[in-house]
Amino acid sequence: xxxSRQRTLSGGGQIVLDYLKRMQAENPSFYYAVQGDNDHxxxxxxxxxATSRMNYNYFGDAVTFDTTCRTNRYRVPLxxxxxxxxxxxxxxxxxxxxxxxxxxxxxxxxxxxxxxxSGRAPVSITTDPxxxxxxxxxxxxxxxxxxFSKWGIFRETQEKLAHIYQSHPTFEPEFQxxxxxxxxxxxxxxxxxxxxxxxYLMDNEWLQSMYNxxxxxxxxxxxxxxxxxxxxxxxxEGMSSFFDGYVNAATTIQMLIKQYEKAxxxxxxxxxxxxxxxxxxxxxxxxxxxxxxQAANLYTRKIFIKFxxxxxxxxxxxxxxxxxxxxxTTYRVSKFGDDHKAHSVRFNAFEMKASCSCQMxxxxxIICRHILAVFxxxxxxxxxxxxxxxxxxxxxxxGAVLDEQASELPxxxxxxxxVRYNSLRQEAIKYVEEGAKSIHVYNVAMDALQEAVRKVAxxxxxxxxxxxxxxxxxxxxxxxxxxxxxxxxxxxxxxxxEKKIRDLASELESTNQRCExxxxxxxxxxxxxxxxxxxxxxxxxxxxxxxxx
Numbered sequence: 001x002x003x004s005r006q007r008t009l010s011g012g013g014q015i016v017l018d019y020l021k022r023m024q025a026e027n028p029s030f031y032y033a034v035q036g037d038n039d040h041x042x043x044x045x046x047x048x049x050a051t052s053r054m055n056y057n058y059f060g061d062a063v064t065f066d067t068t069c070r071t072n073r074y075r076v077p078l079x080x081x082x083x084x085x086x087x088x089x090x091x092x093x094x095x096x097x098x099x100x101x102x103x104x105x106x107x108x109x110x111x112x113x114x115x116x117x118s119g120r121a122p123v124s125i126t127t128d129p130x131x132x133x134x135x136x137x138x139x140x141x142x143x144x145x146x147x148f149s150k151w152g153i154f155r156e157t158q159e160k161l162a163h164i165y166q167s168h169p170t171f172e173p174e175f176q177x178x179x180x181x182x183x184x185x186x187x188x189x190x191x192x193x194x195x196x197x198x199x200y201l202m203d204n205e206w207l208q209s210m211y212n213x214x215x216x217x218x219x220x221x222x223x224x225x226x227x228x229x230x231x232x233x234x235x236x237e238g239m240s241s242f243f244d245g246y247v248n249a250a251t252t253i254q255m256l257i258k259q260y261e262k263a264x265x266x267x268x269x270x271x272x273x274x275x276x277x278x279x280x281x282x283x284x285x286x287x288x289x290x291x292x293x294q295a296a297n298l299y300t301r302k303i304f305i306k307f308x309x310x311x312x313x314x315x316x317x318x319x320x321x322x323x324x325x326x327x328x329t330t331y332r333v334s335k336f337g338d339d340h341k342a343h344s345v346r347f348n349a350f351e352m353k354a355s356c357s358c359q360m361x362x363x364x365x366i367i368c369r370h371i372l373a374v375f376x377x378x379x380x381x382x383x384x385x386x387x388x389x390x391x392x393x394x395x396x397x398x399g400a401v402l403d404e405q406a407s408e409l410p411x412x413x414x415x416x417x418x419v420r421y422n423s424l425r426q427e428a429i430k431y432v433e434e435g436a437k438s439i440h441v442y443n444v445a446m447d448a449l450q451e452a453v454r455k456v457a458x459x460x461x462x463x464x465x466x467x468x469x470x471x472x473x474x475x476x477x478x479x480x481x482x483x484x485x486x487x488x489x490x491x492x493x494x495x496x497x498e499k500k501i502r503d504l505a506s507e508l509e510s511t512n513q514r515c516e517x518x519x520x521x522x523x524x525x526x527x528x529x530x531x532x533x534x535x536x537x538x539x540x541x542x543x544x545x546x547x548x549x
Contacts, residue, residue: 013045013097020047029053031094031116035108044105048081048094048116049264056093056117058397059083062228063093065127070098070243074249076256077101081113084120084228086396087274088302090242091218093117095260097253102482106136114140121224128152130218131451145225148217150179160206164199169200179218183341183358188220223359228391230364231307236390242267277301278394286312290381291372298383303392306366308362313369319377333370336429342372352384365389 020032031048033041062083069078081093082112094113114121127133130149137146152462154176164171178195182188192211195203215221241247246263247256285292286308295307316335323330327348333356334342344357354375360368367387390396435445437541 002067013043013253015253016045016257017096018423020045023047023049033115035105035112044096044109046094046096046109046112046116051268052092052094053116053118055085055091056083056120059091059228059391060093060117060120061123061226061391063122063125064479065077065125067128067130067133068243069243069247070101074247074251076247076251076253077246078243080242081108085271086300086303086394087153087278088230088273089270089274092267092273094241100166101132102133102134106132108137110136110140126227129156129213145222146216147222148213150219152215153217157206157210161201164201168199174198182220185220188214188218191445212359214370223363225363227363227367228365229446230366267506274300274302291375291383294382298388298393300392300394300396303366310367310369311372314373314376316374317369319370319373331374343368345370345374347371347374347378349378352380354385358381365392368448377467379483398447426481442498 017034020030024030024032027050028045031049031053032045032047034045060083064082066082068074069076077098079096079098081095081172083091083093085091094116097115098109121144124147125137125141126147126149127137129152133241134146137144157175158165158172163170174195178188180193182191188419196204196207201207210217243259243263244507246259246266251259281299281301283296283304285296289311292308292311295311296304296306299307313335317333318336319331319333321329322332322344326349329347329349331345332342333345333346345354347354354371355367358368358370360366361371366389367383371387435442435449
């Protein structure tokens with residue numbers, strides 16, 4: 001592998017850079033950084049908008065570094081940091097254009113991204129099995145659990161062992177079964193050894209290197225870490241991209257920004273729709289369990305359906321006590337007629353804590369059927385709080401995350417313009433989300449916003465004394481070259497402070513406009529529901545008439 005991989009796009013990076021400068025001027029929380037040439041025309045570019053940075057506070061525990069565009073040799077070398085929101089939908093944490101793919105470039109990119117995320121590293125990160133990326137993760141995120149994409153491993157295995165795939169059609173399904181369906185380390189080790197012996201691959205260098213790295217990609221080794229996926233054995237087959245359907249092999253740099261904005265808007269609409277469905281439809285309960293009712297009120301719809309499936313399965317997975325050491329009782333849980341796949345659950349009744357050998361809760365944040373079976377046997381009627389992961393609940397985005405971060409800063413930093421800006425913006429977005437939930441609440445919220453705009457304008461006109469000093473701490477407005485040190489922004493002049501106040505007023509005005517959009521979307525959904533009700537009513541009426549005839 002060469003020391004670097006260079007891509008050129010005829011200076012198209014300048015188009016993106018101009019866009020980022022404009023966005024950062026409009027919103028101080030918009031972050032971007034540049035590495036490379038002094039004129040930045042061919043340098044690597046990273047950016048994260050304010051929404052991406054805020055979403056990371058809620059859902060940044062498990063991250064995927066998506067290099068689909070790079071892997072598939074698209075014209076645009078777009079990479080993205082993504083995760084999953086409380087509905088299990090892709091959520092964006094930042095993007096980059098990597099024109100120069102060297103080891104130092106990936107280190108710079110991961111450091112820039114971590115800076116944008118306030119230095120808070122994720123619990124886990126999933127990437128392609130690339131040497132440059134591996135170096136960058138180990139240097140910048142040393143405490144983060146690094147997993148290689150299974151899809152990337154399977155793709156490279158197919159390339160490296162093309163002759164085996166062609167001459168032995170049964171190898172691929174057996175190889176994938178060995179990876180995906182083994183449930184213990186011993187079972188995987190035995191299956192792997194027999195697979196290599198059966199196809200005479202004991203001395204194959206590629207498979208040996210993959211075996212040596214097994215703790216970074218084989219599911220059975222990864223279950224003790226949170227990756228936010230529903231199934232340890234079925235995750236990341238294709239590393240579903242945030243930009244699927246928006247960026248492809250034909251996308252040019254000139255088209256990129258438009259397609260980027262379309263993807264962001266589309267996923268935002270899907271999240272609003274999922275929020276609406278969760279809040280305004282009642283799931284069908286399948287058991288009389290108080291725990292199921294509790295979960296239906298706590299979780300988002302998609303997560304509740306997953307939990308419900310686990311709960312229902314407890315009826316076919318009885319728990320049998322096999323050891324009682326006093327404080328901890330051990331149970332054996334297996335499905336009727338499938339005893340050879342039993343799981344072991346250790347339960348501490350005093351602390352109401354349980355751990356299962358399947359480690360589903362540790363991996364996905366959703367409690368497994370085996371622990372639920374023990375709860376059922378012990379008459380535990382509601383979910384203990386430690387088994388309700390907030391990131392999967394309806395209220396995942398509640399709470400002043402940014403305020404908590406600000407409280408940890410020194411007092412002079414806490415008073416900075418950036419912290420005040422972020423706090424105001426956080427409250428404004430929560431206000432919008434609440435205000436759009438019904439027509440009545442929307443009208444009240446709109447009146448309050450208009451009054452707030454008037455008050456801000458009045459405070460601004462009282463003079464510079466209304467806005468006291470502070471330094472701009474947002475690194476987003478700094479263009480950082482690979483060899484340059486970050487510079488602290490100078491103290492702001494009165495004119496700059498006035499401009500920031502005008503920006504805040506503008507933000508409130510734009511919130512009004514977003515309210516209108518949300519209102520229109522909700523009205524459209526309500527109208528669609530009414531139309532469906534009307535159609536059903538007509539069908540029922542026709543059916544009744546047919547019965548009378």
